[in-house]
Structures are given as structure tokens and as C-alpha cells.
Amino acid sequence: xxxxxxxxxxxxxxxxxxxxxxxxxxxxxxxxxxxxxxxxxxxxxxxxxxxxxxxxxxxxxxxxxxxxxxxxxxxxxxxxxxxxxxxxxxxxxxxxxxxxxxxxxxxxxxxxxxxxxxxxxxxxxxxxxxxxxxxxxxxxxxxxxxxxxxxxxxxxxxxxxxxxxxxxxxxxxxxxxxxxxxxxxxxxxxxxxxxxxxxxxxxxxxxxxxxxxxxxxxxxxxxxxxxxxxx
Numbered sequence: 001x002x003x004x005x006x007x008x009x010x011x012x013x014x015x016x017x018x019x020x021x022x023x024x025x026x027x028x029x030x031x032x033x034x035x036x037x038x039x040x041x042x043x044x045x046x047x048x049x050x051x052x053x054x055x056x057x058x059x060x061x062x063x064x065x066x067x068x069x070x071x072x073x074x075x076x077x078x079x080x081x082x083x084x085x086x087x088x089x090x091x092x093x094x095x096x097x098x099x100x101x102x103x104x105x106x107x108x109x110x111x112x113x114x115x116x117x118x119x120x121x122x123x124x125x126x127x128x129x130x131x132x133x134x135x136x137x138x139x140x141x142x143x144x145x146x147x148x149x150x151x152x153x154x155x156x157x158x159x160x161x162x163x164x165x166x167x168x169x170x171x172x173x174x175x176x177x178x179x180x181x182x183x184x185x186x187x188x189x190x191x192x193x194x195x196x197x198x199x200x201x202x203x204x205x206x207x208x209x210x211x212x213x214x215x216x217x218x219x220x221x222x223x224x225x226x227x228x229x230x231x
Contacts, residue, residue: 002047002118003027007037007063008080009055013103017050020110034058041067046075048117051097053081053088061092068096068174076117080105096175184219187212191221 004026006017014030021028029046031037034057040046053060060079067073073096081088082103089100098120099113187201194200202209216223 001025001027002121003029003044004114005029005031005037005040005046005049007031007034007049007055007060008052009033010052013052017110020107021114024111024114034060034063037063041072045072047121048075048114049077050101050114051077051079053079053084053092061088061095064092064095064097071174073175076121078113078117180219183215184221187216187219187221191223196223 004021006014006021006028008014008017009032011032014032018028018030029040031040033055037049037051041049051060051064058066060081064073064077064079067077076098077096078099078101079089079092079097080101080103084100084102092100098117101109101113187205190201190204194204198209198212202212205212207215213223
């Protein structure tokens, strides 16, 4: 059982989501605008939020930015919209949204997204209970480490990038910034291990080469490192 906040200005959608999630055994609180959502968030942090994008007073993306800037995105937020563009969905994800659901939302997609969001929250809380806040650690870099690292509490991590260099990044930051720091270290590690070969790094990380190049530029990764021996 989880505490879920549903934020949507349409009464019919609020009632429908309440019935579905309540039938699943969750405690559901409803808010019809950003003001009510802020008040609900202030009273008690929900385990998950379903947040509509288009609302009359303050849109969902603006509210998401507000929570992110105030370091209040400690819970998964699933964005919902029937009119949003791909750019809007990408922006929401960049800010820190866990997922994006396009209206009309199917029951299967809704329950699957909620289940995945709550699973991530459970993993974050389990990690927080195991690792003391003052403990430092050296993460093992694998392709599946990003979600675990993002779930860990504020600590300072040191990541070895290559035989002669180290990169450190502070996890006492908003989730998006911590994730970007980890991804930069992750790609720099593979670039160093593959002597700068974009082809082999793309194979190792499972990304298409053009997408990989854009990702590295976005993260500010030094692409000249190791290129002399690259294939």
C-alpha cells in the first residue's frame, strides 16, 4: 500500500484514477490544481505523484521545476497529458519526472508505471536504510548501475575513470544533476577503456553511435581524450 497524490484539473480523470488506485489498495489524495498539490506535498511527502501537464493556474512542468529547484523531488513523479509534444515529455524527464503517460491512459500502462515508480522508491528507501549518511563509497560502474546510484542517499563518491585519472562527483545534489555526474563518469570510463573508440563504446553501452555522440556532447565529455589511438 502506498500514498499516491493525483493532480489533475479534470474531475472525471481524478475520480477514475482514484477508483483504480484505491481498488489496488493504495491511499489516494486528489488535487485539482498546483496550489492544492503544493499543500498536499507540504503536509506529507507522497510515495508517488501523478501530475497532469495542462492545468489552468500553474502547469505541471512548471510545478515539477519548482519542486526540483526546492529539492522536493524525493518521490517519483509520473507526468500525464493528452496534448503534450515530444519536447515537453523530454523536458519533463530531464527535470526529473520518472515517466510520461499520454492520455487517454490505458489501465495496463497506468498500473505498470505506478508499479515501476513505487519499486524505485522502495529501492531508494532500502538503500538509505543500509548506507549511513556519512559513509563514503566507491561505486562499481556497470551498465545497470545508474538507477541504483540515483537512489542512494547524499554521500560523496569517487569514480576511477582510467589508469591515471579520477573523477569525483557530489551526490548531495538534485537527482538530475547527480545522474548527469554519474553518466559523465560512466562514459569517460568506457572511453578510457576503449582508447576513445566511439564504435566500441557504442557497442559496450548499447547506444546508437549518433545518439552516443550527442549524449557525450550534452554531458560535456572531452571527446579528444584517447582519440589518437581510436578506431
